[in-house]
Amino acid sequence: MLEPYVAGILVAFGVFVLGLFSPGPNILAIIGTAMSSGRRSGKALALGVGTGSFLWGTLTLFGLTALLTAYAAFLTVIKIAGVCYLLYLAFKAFAAAWTGKDMTVRAVEAEGGFWSWYRRGLLIQMTNPKAALTWIAILSLAMDATAPSWVGGIVVLGTGVISIAGHLTYAVAFSTGPMVAGYRKAQRLIDGALGSFFVFASYKIATSER
Known part of the structure; x- marks a missing residue:
């Protein structure tokens, strides 16, 4: 039954999408590559990063599912992390x-x-030490010790599609100077909104009873 998990899945998607609005090293590499080496190179790099994100999500899901199956109390540790x-x-x-x-x-x-x-791009993402923490946070928004594995599968599949689409968008849209300049003008407002949403998401995890 999907209904009990819809809210958590949507929040997980929301956190992931907004995380893409805060460019980290991977996204900055895509933008820089697209600007210096062309959109084709930027899009190839973006596809590699997006694929790596999906693989990290899959690996984290299998690991969390195994841990929660063996030790249900481990959910508390996951939520704290x-x-x-x-x-x-x-x-x-x-x-x-x-x-x-x-x-x-x-x-x-x-x-x-x-x-x-x-x-x-795939190598850059797969060697990113923060990726596991990111996915633990994302999956903990949607899953608990009793959640069926397909709930996490929906999150991983959906965010995988979002990741590839989002990174490709950066490669195409930010391959020109004016787009980068426009983002920089709005960056402080975007960062403030992101901070507020991340606080909200952490509150949702901390107060979740599932």
Whole structure:
């Protein structure tokens, strides 16, 4: 039965989508590569990053499902980790909004064609140590010890599609200077909104009774 889990799934999607509005190193690499090496290279890199995000989500889901099946009480540890990570993201967003810290794009080097850039993006994402924490926080918004595995599957599949689409959007839309300049003008407002939402998401995890 899907209904009991709809709210958590939607919040998980919301946190993931808004996280894409706060460019981290991976997104800045996509923007920088698209600007310096062209949209084709940026899109290949974006597809690699998006695929890596989906793989991280899948691995985290299998790990959490196994742990919760064996140790239901481990859910408390997962929730605490999720709350702490979301509050950390909120702190970073509020700090960026307060200081007006500018984003610095960086280009990624890769030799070869489309698949070389794709493999580079996949490697960047799969070696990102923060990815596991991100996925623990995302999945803890939708799952509990009694949730069927398909709930997590919906979250992973949906966010996988969102990740690929979102990163491709950055590669296409932010491959020009004016788009980057426009984002920079609105960045403080965006960071403030993101911080508020991350605080809300951490509250949802902390007060969830499921």
